[in-house]
Amino acid sequence: MNVPLLDIKAQLAPLREDILKAITEVVDSTRYILGPKVTELEEQIAAYCGVKHAVGVSSGTDALLISLMALDIKLGDVVITTPYSFFATAGVIARLGATPVFVDIDPITCNLDPEQLQKTLDEATAGVITKKAFPLDKVKAIIPVHLYGQCADMQKITALAQTRSIPVVEDAAQAIGVEYPFGDTIKKAGSMGHMGCFSFFPSKNLGCMGDGGMVTTNDESLGDKLRILRVHGGKPKYYHSMVGGNFRLDPMQAAIIMVKYPFLNQWHKARQSNATRYNQLFQEAGLSDNGEGKIKIPKRIYQGQTPDIEYDHIFNQYVIRVKERDRVREFLKKKDIGNEVYYPVPFHLQKCFASLGYTLGDFPEAEKAASRTLALPIYPELTDEQQSYVVDSLKNYLN
Numbered sequence: 546m547n548v549p550l551l552d553i554k555a556q557l558a559p560l561r562e563d564i565l566k567a568i569t570e571v572v573d574s575t576r577y578i579l580g581p582k583v584t585e586l587e588e589q590i591a592a593y594c595g596v597k598h599a600v601g602v603s604s605g606t607d608a609l610l611i612s613l614m615a616l617d618i619k620l621g622d623v624v625i626t627t628p629y630s631f632f633a634t635a636g637v638i639a640r641l642g643a644t645p646v647f648v649d650i651d652p653i654t655c656n657l658d659p660e661q662l663q664k665t666l667d668e669a670t671a672g673v674i675t676k677k678a679f680p681l682d683k684v685k686a687i688i689p690v691h692l693y694g695q696c697a698d699m700q701k702i703t704a705l706a707q708t709r710s711i712p713v714v715e716d717a718a719q720a721i722g723v724e725y726p727f728g729d730t731i732k733k734a735g736s737m738g739h740m741g742c743f744s745f746f747p748s749k750n751l752g753c754m755g756d757g758g759m760v761t762t763n764d765e766s767l768g769d770k771l772r773i774l775r776v777h778g779g780k781p782k783y784y785h786s787m788v789g790g791n792f793r794l795d796p797m798q799a800a801i802i803m804v805k806y807p808f809l810n811q812w813h814k815a816r817q818s819n820a821t822r823y824n825q826l827f828q829e830a831g832l833s834d835n836g837e838g839k840i841k842i843p844k845r846i847y848q849g850q851t852p853d854i855e856y857d858h859i860f861n862q863y864v865i866r867v868k869e870r871d872r873v874r875e876f877l878k879k880k881d882i883g884n885e886v887y888y889p890v891p892f893h894l895q896k897c898f899a900s901l902g903y904t905l906g907d908f909p910e911a912e913k914a915a916s917r918t919l920a921l922p923i924y925p926e927l928t929d930e931q932q933s934y935v936v937d938s939l940k941n942y943l944n
């Protein structure tokens with residue numbers, strides 16, 4: 546049986562006609578740059594994320610880049626982030642001439658560990674001379690990533706940032722609509738930091754048919770600045786008080802996303818129930834015993850923390866941990882089961898960051914994750930038979 550990692554055709558089939566109609570409307574409107582479709586989507590996403598402003602941009606990567614540009618991050622500045630994410634998270638820091646400083650991840654969620662963050666900030670405050678010594682006043686932003694569709698521990702992270710007046714930029718590329726129990730309330734990904742960055746890359750829970758992204762913020766002046774930076778920093782047109790770029794969201798993509806948007810929560814739910822079913826099947830197969838065993842299943846750490854929390858994890862990826870992961874991958878490939886490693890090399894060991902001076906052993910949790918994590922198919926249209934085939938295959942191999 547073939548079980549692809551993601552089945553875009555299955556999602557497309559029932560929406561195809563509406564998508565073609567939406568594209569035709571844009572074609573006939575002749576509004577090909579920004580315009581009403583982009584505005585409509587921005588309003589929709591702002592409401593969905595519970596923020597005042599949303600600015601459509603060209604990709605999730607550009608959402609991160611323009612957010613750092615809006616904070617005037619430049620050569621000599623420091624931005625703290627996780628060593629374990631998609632490359633864009635760290636790449637944008639380096640592209641602005643700033644220095645990424647990494648803080649290890651929590652071994653359960655793979656998200657930035659607030660305790661490690663505190664340690665790093667305390668060292669900087671005390672001026673401790675370590676291998677990565679940097680003064681606190683150089684730290685211009687912290688980027689937590691909500692990896693796989695579950696939020697980083699934002700209450701702790703924002704508290705640490707706030708006491709030191711450091712802006713927080715959420716990398717919510719994999720986490721649109723995710724809820725987090727913030728004190729007595731529930732907050733959505735992208736609404737807790739100064740800015741939130743989203744991606745509409747086709748494999749995301751809300752994916753377009755090309756590239757697209759969005760920046761969210763509650764800060765009006767940041768919202769204004771993002772809109773200006775998105776058009777080369779010109780306002781009025783051809784008068785530039787700042788240097789921006791072409792970071793505009795394509796209205797064709799906005800129109801496609803608007804067709805898909807009404808189904809988003811339903812897709813989140815389908816992914817959640819697929820995850821629950823995998824968990825049960827792994828348990829029944831004797832592979833996962835309360836999260837221990839040959840396979841470590843992903844944990845929903847905020848589930849049930851407040852009665853109303855529903856989308857604590859949207860499973861953009863269902864990521865297990867398994868020993869001898871690469872041999873398991875070979876086996877799954879033979880069984881025609883799609884799988885992927887997000888991500889095989891942590892940032893501190895990437896060749897392009899060698900000049901930062903990190904070495905193996907600097908971030909043990911990120912390194913462990915890089916050698917053990919494995920993403921299995923979790924898309925909403927995945928069938929029970931396909932899931933059973935994945936688990937039965939793994940059972941035969943591992944037992």
Ligand SMILES: Cc1ncc(COP(=O)(O)O)c(C=O)c1O
Pocket residue numbers: 604605606607630631633634690716718719743744745746756757758
């Ligand atoms: C965590 C994370 N950050 C940033 C990005 C960049 O988004 P995009 O591919 O839309 O540029 C992605 C998506 O690929 C991502 O998963």
